Amino acid sequence: MTLLISEVKKQYKGRLSKTPINALNGIDFTLESGKTLGIVGESGCGKSTLARMIVGLESPTSGQVSWNGEGIFDKTKNIFKKKHSRIQLVFQDPYSSLNPRQRIGDAIAEVVSVHNLRPQKEIEGRVLELLGEVGIAADMRNRYPHQLSGGQRQRVSIARALASEPQLLVLDEPVSALDVSVRAEVMNLLIDLREKLGLTYIFISHDLSMIRHISDEIAVMYLGKIVEYGTWDEVLENPLHQYTKALIAAMPDHTTFGNSREYKLLSGEVPNPANMPTGCAFHMRCSIATPSCSENIQSLRDISGRHSVACQEVR
Amino acid sequence: MSTVKEKNWVNYYFQSVSGIVGAVLILLVLIASLASAFGILPHDPLEQNPVDALKGPSGTYWFGTDQFGRDIFSRCLDGVRRSMTVSITAVTIATLVGVFLGVVGGYFGKALDSLVVRLSDVIFAFPAILLALAIVNSLGNSWIDTSLAIAVVYTPIFIRVARGPVLSVKEMDYVKAVRILGFSTPRAIFSHVLPNVLPPILIQVALSLSWAILTESGLSFLGLGTQPPDASLGLMVSEAQPLAAFAWWSLAFPSILITVIVIGLNLVGDGLRDALDPARRSS
Numbered sequence: 001m002t003l004l005i006s007e008v009k010k011q012y013k014g015r016l017s018k019t020p021i022n023a024l025n026g027i028d029f030t031l032e033s034g035k036t037l038g039i040v041g042e043s044g045c046g047k048s049t050l051a052r053m054i055v056g057l058e059s060p061t062s063g064q065v066s067w068n069g070e071g072i073f074d075k076t077k078n079i080f081k082k083k084h085s086r087i088q089l090v091f092q093d094p095y096s097s098l099n100p101r102q103r104i105g106d107a108i109a110e111v112v113s114v115h116n117l118r119p120q121k122e123i124e125g126r127v128l129e130l131l132g133e134v135g136i137a138a139d140m141r142n143r144y145p146h147q148l149s150g151g152q153r154q155r156v157s158i159a160r161a162l163a164s165e166p167q168l169l170v171l172d173e174p175v176s177a178l179d180v181s182v183r184a185e186v187m188n189l190l191i192d193l194r195e196k197l198g199l200t201y202i203f204i205s206h207d208l209s210m211i212r213h214i215s216d217e218i219a220v221m222y223l224g225k226i227v228e229y230g231t232w233d234e235v236l237e238n239p240l241h242q243y244t245k246a247l248i249a250a251m252p253d254h255t256t257f258g259n260s261r262e263y264k265l266l267s268g269e270v271p272n273p274a275n276m277p278t279g280c281a282f283h284m285r286c287s288i289a290t291p292s293c294s295e296n297i298q299s300l301r302d303i304s305g306r307h308s309v310a311c312q313e314v315r
Numbered sequence: 316m317s318t319v320k321e322k323n324w325v326n327y328y329f330q331s332v333s334g335i336v337g338a339v340l341i342l343l344v345l346i347a348s349l350a351s352a353f354g355i356l357p358h359d360p361l362e363q364n365p366v367d368a369l370k371g372p373s374g375t376y377w378f379g380t381d382q383f384g385r386d387i388f389s390r391c392l393d394g395v396r397r398s399m400t401v402s403i404t405a406v407t408i409a410t411l412v413g414v415f416l417g418v419v420g421g422y423f424g425k426a427l428d429s430l431v432v433r434l435s436d437v438i439f440a441f442p443a444i445l446l447a448l449a450i451v452n453s454l455g456n457s458w459i460d461t462s463l464a465i466a467v468v469y470t471p472i473f474i475r476v477a478r479g480p481v482l483s484v485k486e487m488d489y490v491k492a493v494r495i496l497g498f499s500t501p502r503a504i505f506s507h508v509l510p511n512v513l514p515p516i517l518i519q520v521a522l523s524l525s526w527a528i529l530t531e532s533g534l535s536f537l538g539l540g541t542q543p544p545d546a547s548l549g550l551m552v553s554e555a556q557p558l559a560a561f562a563w564w565s566l567a568f569p570s571i572l573i574t575v576i577v578i579g580l581n582l583v584g585d586g587l588r589d590a591l592d593p594a595r596r597s598s
Contacts, residue, residue: 111496
């Protein structure tokens with residue numbers, strides 16, 4: 001089983017303005033089952049649009065998304081309409097991802113019963129099993145979401161996603177809304193579940209330190225494009241793209257204190273996606289840019305094995 | 316697994332003081348309506364008795380008599396029944412039609428939504444009583460015609476009350492989750508969107524029931540709606556206006572009944588809102 005994303009572009013048309021917003025400008029990657037891909041990038045780089053597209057909430061303007069050889073947006077057999085989905089999403093905000101008028105156990109039971117995943121008699125047992133898997137005690141089954149903490153709600157969201165027996169789980173900043181104290185717990189839970197259930201993850205975050213705990217591979221996104229892709233140790237130990245270097249330089253480091261470490265901050269702002277720069281989208285902020293960078297559009301090219309970068313200056 | 320017996324929303328409803336008071340008031344009103352429907356009244360509401368005209372409240376005539384010597388207590392009960400019938404019928408129709416159009420328009424958006432909004436704008440553009448007058452005039456004077464007229468006038472209110480919250484609820488992550496989970500659209504609408512837009516609708520139902528009673532009396536006052544000699548609360552109030560100075564009871568009792576019904580319905584609305592919202596329940 002493989003997730004295949006090829007040439008995916010997404011444009012949003014403004015209601016009043018004529019110029020479209022370019023949310024995704026040609027995304028290409030494949031993800032083998034059992035692996036975890038971490039996607040990093042700052043706000044507005046298209047991470048969440050990509051996540052919504054993989055689960056079928058948004059359709060691409062052009063390009064293909066397929067899981068297991070089945071196109072997600074084939075008109076004839078939309079895998080999201082015909083049968084229960086093997087791809088699920090865990091949302092960022094645990095306060096809006098659960099129906100406030102539904103008991104948490106009922107939310108999970110609904111998934112199991114709508115898709116006939118268990119005989120009627122076994123549904124309740126399955127609900128408690130799923131709650132147990134995410135570390136929610138059985139006596140909380142009849143609680144409403146407002147009676148739970150943020151961390152507990154996120155666990156319930158994960159359990160609800162697991163209830164449909166997914167193969168691929170898209171995690172859209174699953175811990176960024178949580179207290180620092182419960183982040184590690186939820187991260188460890190996700191890692192345990194991956195081992196136990198043989199899941200494939202796409203883990204989206206703006207926080208490199210979270211990504212490196214869980215990912216096999218990392219994709220760095222900038223303005224709707226992947227600018228660097230590779231195994232996490234390759235990308236973090238030996239970053240090639242200037243943007244990746246800036247991201248890593250901005251990571252807080254517990255080995256240094258005070259101002260002893262120099263942070264190399266990027267200058268300038270992210271360009272307006274409705275008015276894309278020519279050539280490489282990063283050239284105005286790049287320290288190694290040459291005049292031709294504003295002319296040549298960059299796409300990913302392999303540097304070594306599983307490490308590729310979209311930069312003409314890298315040899 | 317042994318679970319503690321679950322409280323449902325009915326249990327929660329009767330934990331609130333306003334819910335209990337409202338329920339008691341409305342129960343009394345309904346009993347009065349039933350008594351009148353089955354003819355269990357101390358006097359015939361239509362029987363004129365000129366000798367006893369404009370008598371104050373007494374053992375024989377509990378609420379006194381009007382200018383024709385008719386028993387006001389009996390007429391009040393009969394009026395309550397007539398007013399409640401028209402009001403409940405009208406609001407039921409308006410709620411079903413309005414909520415359906417509002418939820419469907421809000422959820423699906425686009426052309427369907429524009430159509431629903433324009434339709435309600437057209438109806439809103441007419442002054443309520445004028446539109447109701449026109450409809451009653453073209454349909455007739457029976458209680459069902461009056462109900463239909465009031466229903467048409469009140470439908471756009473329900474479209475608005477339902478549509479607004481749907482627009483925000485449908486963007487919530489839990490509704491998106493329902494789509495990702497592959498649930499059908501009817502399930503998304505009825506199990507996930509509708510329960511979350513219900514509280515304002517319920518309050519609107521309670522308020523509209525009381526407004527409908529006032530609209531019905533307005534129509535009766537203008538000679539459409541309920542026709543004399545039949546009694547309706549609104550008609551009784553308007554008939555009693557010139558008598559109020561020297562026969563206070565003829566105006567007071569129907570007015571008090573309207574007030575009781577309106578307050579009762581509002582309290583029921585409050586109680587329902589609290590009981591149906593898990594986050595407002597005090598444990």
